[in-house]
Structure formats: structure tokens, C-alpha cells
Amino acid sequence: MFLSRIANRGTSAIKKYVPGKSIKEAQAELGITEMIKLASNENAFGASPNSIRAIQEMADQIHVYPDSQSREIRSCLAEQLGVQLGEITTGNGADGVIYNLGMAVIDQGDEIIFPRITFPIYETISRVMRGVPVYSEMRDLRIDLADIREKISDRTKVVFLCNPNNPTGDALPPEEVKAFLKSVPEQVLVVLDEAYIDFTSSQAKLDSVGVFRGGMSNLFILRSFSKIYGLAGLRFGYGIGDLDLVSLINLIKPPFDVSILAERAAIDALRDQDFVHKTVEGCFEEKRFFYRQLDALGLDYIRSHTNFILIDTGRDAQEVFQALLRQGVIVRAATLYSLPTHIRVTIGQRAENERFFEALRAVL
Ligand SMILES: Cc1ncc(COP(=O)(O)O)c(C=O)c1O
Incomplete structure (x- = not known):
């Protein structure tokens, strides 16, 4: 009751x-x-021995709040990716970034499209924000981009695309993703979750950051440090998106959601290629x-x-x-x-x- x-x-x-x-x-x-x-x-x-050493050395600083803007890791990432500092938002894992983004953009009644079989957190945040989930059916367990395209309506706010997809492990052909992204109306945000992208062979890898830099401002790319960098227990993820969108996300996100240890370990992980x-x-x-x-x-x-x-x-x-x-x-x-x-x-x-x-x- x-x-x-x-x-x-x-x-x-x-x-x-x-x-x-x-x-x-x-x-x-x-x-x-x-x-x-x-x-x-x-x-x-x-995880990288660099990250482990770095957080051990920081143990005496855990009474201090982290930098609420995670400037150091954001500038390392901006330099590595060739994007602006203001185009990167960080969070408590990629999960945290999905929540921050969802809270910033999803309104009651907005249609949110995602594949029927994919990472479940997209649906959770969509429902919490009273968005309306719209499922795209799989074709032989593969994401069907043509079906997603057909499901885009005037009410669509966000499309979540997990590539490679969890739990199938499949990656979509880069040229198909590129053509799909081009076909999406400008007012629809595409969230491209690339949590596993570093495990993808170079032939199957889309240069998503290149597409973003090429002017696709309705693309939001999501990355995680839990997988390739082995920092799942520390929690660090980030998103790359339009300057105004990132400002909006940063306006509402919890200010200290990236701990000093997570930021430090992420910086040192990046240096250990x-x-x-x-x-x-x-x-x-x-x-x-x-x-x-x-x-x-x-x-x-x-x-x-x-x-x-x-x-x-x-x-x-x-x-x-x-x-x-x-x-x-x-x-x-x-x-x-x-x-x-x-x-x-x-x-x-x-x-x-x-x-x-x-x-x-x-x-x-
Ligand atoms: C596709 C996908 N996106 C995001 C996440 C969340 O990653 P993180 O540990 O950075 O929150 C996961 C975690 O398994 C995932 O599989």
C-alpha cells in the first residue's frame, strides 16, 4: 500500500x-x-599494473572529494580521440553515463527504440523516465538496422544501439552502421554503446568518433573502462557527444560520481597500451x-x-x-x-x- x-x-x-x-x-x-x-x-x-600502483599511491587522499569535472582524464581522452574537452562527459561506469543521459533527455511519452535482445539498462532508464520502449525485432539474433529505421517516428527521442551487441557478441558491418546513422533524422539522438569496441577486429570497427567529428551532432558514443582496461570494480565510463548535450548532462549528473581512485586509475590505464x-x-x-x-x-x-x-x-x-x-x-x-x-x-x-x-x- x-x-x-x-x-x-x-x-x-x-x-x-x-x-x-x-x-x-x-x-x-x-x-x-x-x-x-x-x-x-x-x-x-x-588490470594494468600502472593503475594498481597509482591507486595504492593515492590511498592517503581518499578523504578529499574528487574533481567534479574529472578534468584530467577528460583532457587525456579528448587528446587521444581528437575531440573537445566539452564534448566528453564522465560517469560511474558506462551505466552511470546511460543514467545521466537518460535523466537529461527522456521525457514522459518519448519513444525510445532499442533491439529486442540487448543490454537491459537502456530499457530500465527509459521506463524510470516514463519513456515508451519500442522494441526492434532481431533477425537471426542480429540487430536489424532497417527495422530500427522503420520504427523511428515523430515521437522517437532516442535510439540505443549496442555495437558490438551484448549478449550476442555480434558486430554490425561498419558501412551499414554508417549508412544507418546518416539516415537518422537530426532530431533523434543515437546512443552508440561501444563498451566492447576494443575487442572488435579492425575490419569490423566503425570509426564512430570520425563520424561524430564529421558533424553528426545527434550521435552520442558510449565507452567503458570496465572491459578492455579491467577497471570494472572502480567504475569509470564516458560519453562523447554534442557540446550542448554534454553541458546539459553535466548540469544534472551527480557531481562526484567519478571517484579520485577511478579517475587516477583510468588516466594510468590509458598510458599503458x-x-x-x-x-x-x-x-x-x-x-x-x-x-x-x-x-x-x-x-x-x-x-x-x-x-x-x-x-x-x-x-x-x-x-x-x-x-x-x-x-x-x-x-x-x-x-x-x-x-x-x-x-x-x-x-x-x-x-x-x-x-x-x-x-x-x-x-x-
Ligand atoms: C553493452 C554494455 N554497455 C555498458 C555496460 C556498463 O559498463 P560499466 O561497467 O562501464 O558500467 C556494460 C557492462 O557489462 C555493457 O555490457
Whole structure:
């Protein structure tokens, strides 16, 4: 009674986001000590030693508020990307940036388009802001840009496009994305979520920042430091967008949502491109290992442009998930994404991947 009186009505249809189970939770549930987690697309190689050292050295400064404008990391990013400082907004992970952006632009009744199978946070913030979700149907589990284009109406405010897409791992051909972006009316904002873009091969990678710099001011590019830089636990993400839009977001966002440790670690992570290369190369090699094993098992999967793979087990995904858990391996059942037989598995290091396949063979 009390809750129904006070709750924001936009929250009523929100599906609960179920994060990957943590090792601690699984250990407590099952009493298995040797667990591995391949469920949240974290960086299998950890984080850059530069970042780790930098935050250790800052431990005596945690009583001080961070720079509310994160100027230092923003200027490093602006220089690296060739955009203006005022075109970059930062947040508590890319999730934080999605929330800040949603609060800044979504009004009651605005239509917000996203693919049927994609990262669920777009829908959450859209509903909280009383926007109207409009689903674009997938075509063979791929995002259908023509369908999205057709769904754009006079009421459309935002299109969320996750490329590469989570949970499918698929990347859209760059030329198709470019043509799509060109076709979107100027008054519609396209949010291009590139959380996994660094894992994408160069042939499949769109120069999105180039498109933005080329004058597409209704494009907002979203990036995360949780994946390629391995800073998921610290929380840092950023967005690149039009100067006025970024000013508006900065006007309403929590002023200290990027901690001093997150900003420092991000700056030092950017300077360690060797770690980035090590992660990309390691992940490519392990993906090939996955493909060989999956082919041998005769399982269907989508070739991935990310650090995870969506696998069709051909069986009830929840049961496979539970059975793998009992073998000490945490993955993600894709039932959350309405895929009843798929699991999403993060690419780990070789020993973890071998353990996963040992467990999967036993389970199947
Ligand atoms: C597509 C996509 N966008 C955004 C995020 C959020 O990333 P962050 O950890 O920076 O909040 C994730 C996290 O898994 C993601 O998969």
C-alpha cells in the first residue's frame, strides 16, 4: 500500500537486472571452494599494473572529494580521440553515463527504440523516465538496422544501439552502421554503446568518433573502462557527444560520481597500451580456442567481437547454468534476454577456459 503510493510509476514494469553471480555467493550456496567466474565479461588479464600502483599511491587522499569535472582524464581522452574537452562527459561506469543521459533527455511519452535482445539498462532508464520502449525485432539474433529505421517516428527521442551487441557478441558491418546513422533524422539522438569496441577486429570497427567529428551532432558514443582496461570494480565510463548535450548532462549528473581512485586509475590505464594489446591478443587467441572446442562439441555459437561468447546449448539454459555451477563454473544463462537455451560465457585465461570446457562436457 505504502509502496504503491510512493513508487515512481515508471518503475512498475521494470524487469530486475540479475548481475552475474559472484564467486563468494556461489561458494556460500554450494560450499565449493574452487570456483571460477566467467559471467560478467570482466578482463581475464586483470588490470594494468600502472593503475594498481597509482591507486595504492593515492590511498592517503581518499578523504578529499574528487574533481567534479574529472578534468584530467577528460583532457587525456579528448587528446587521444581528437575531440573537445566539452564534448566528453564522465560517469560511474558506462551505466552511470546511460543514467545521466537518460535523466537529461527522456521525457514522459518519448519513444525510445532499442533491439529486442540487448543490454537491459537502456530499457530500465527509459521506463524510470516514463519513456515508451519500442522494441526492434532481431533477425537471426542480429540487430536489424532497417527495422530500427522503420520504427523511428515523430515521437522517437532516442535510439540505443549496442555495437558490438551484448549478449550476442555480434558486430554490425561498419558501412551499414554508417549508412544507418546518416539516415537518422537530426532530431533523434543515437546512443552508440561501444563498451566492447576494443575487442572488435579492425575490419569490423566503425570509426564512430570520425563520424561524430564529421558533424553528426545527434550521435552520442558510449565507452567503458570496465572491459578492455579491467577497471570494472572502480567504475569509470564516458560519453562523447554534442557540446550542448554534454553541458546539459553535466548540469544534472551527480557531481562526484567519478571517484579520485577511478579517475587516477583510468588516466594510468590509458598510458599503458601494452596492457591493452596483451588483453586484445590474449582474448583473440582464447576465442580461437573456444571456437575449436565448440566445433568439436557440435554446438552453435555466434562469432564474437567481444570478450564473451553466446552459445546455444540446445538444452534448458537454466539447467545448464545450475549444472555448471555445481561443477564450480559460473556462467550466465541468457534466459534474462529471453533466450531459453543459450548461455553467455566470458573468455577467461587458458586454464579457466579448459576448466569450463571440462565442466561443459560433463554437463552435456
Ligand atoms: C553493452 C554494455 N554497455 C555498458 C555496460 C556498463 O559498463 P560499466 O561497467 O562501464 O558500467 C556494460 C557492462 O557489462 C555493457 O555490457
